[in-house]
Amino acid sequence: MATSFIGFGSNLGNRIDFCDRAVTLLGLLPHSRLEAVSSLYETEPLEDGAAPGPSWFLNGVVQIETNIAPKSLLEICREIERALGRDPDNRKGPRTLDLDILLYDDCILRESALTVPHPRLHQRRFVLAPLVELDPGRRHPVLGQSLQELLSQLTDPSVVRLLDPQPNSRYGSRPSCSAPPTADPHT
Ligand code: ADP
Ligand code: MG
Secondary structure (H helix, E strand, O other): OOOEEEEEEEEOOOOHHHHHHHHHOOOOOOOEEEEEEOOEEEOOOOOOOOOOOOEEEEEEEEEEEEEEHHHHEEEEEEEHHHHOOOOOOOOOOOOOEEEEEEEEOOOOOOOOOOOOOOOOOOHHHHHHHHHHHHHHOOOOOOOEHHHHHHHHHHOOOOOEEEEOOOOOOOOOHHHOOOOOOOOOOOO
16 A cells, blocks of 8 residues: 555635545545545645635644545545535636645656645745644655754745634544544533
8 A cells, every 4th residue: 555645725615624525525435445644734825836815724734544545645635625616717726625745655746637745845934834843854855854854944935823612523643633522511
């Protein structure tokens, strides 16, 4: 199985719900296992080639083990984006859901529809912060540096902060779920 990290982001509508649904759907993929989900981060919208509007994003990253090939995984990501209401006529605008394949094992792919590692991964705080939470020592297959090193060298000035409080979630790797059950009177 390959280890892939997929970034998700939403800045339109019920952002927590779109992120949660995206994680749920990614957790249902055949020949795959959802290994970990990062915390959710509130992030300032960037205008780097897109026009997402003024609404802040919620961003996070999932780690999956999968036998699905990278191109098929991209198709599935596009399908999930569509299913969750991404406007196909204004992809660069505000979006209910964006899914990006950040890493796929140590694969290096440079095709017109798919570049892996994601070409802007190492420049984006909103990607590196949740990635470092999941696997700080993993090396970028092209640059050779660890994700932690890339984050510490970053000059991206945009604001990225942990969403507080984190939503309750069924994904055990989120910090909000690691509290003992007695801490929540509703459980
Ligand atoms: P962005 O995520 O950059 O805001 P889009 O989601 O519209 O914009 O993606 C633009 C294109 O990027 C997609 O059509 C997709 O084919 C391409 N692409 C290239 N590499 C990747 C990748 N690693 N993950 C997701 N999309 C990618
Ligand atoms: Mg995208």
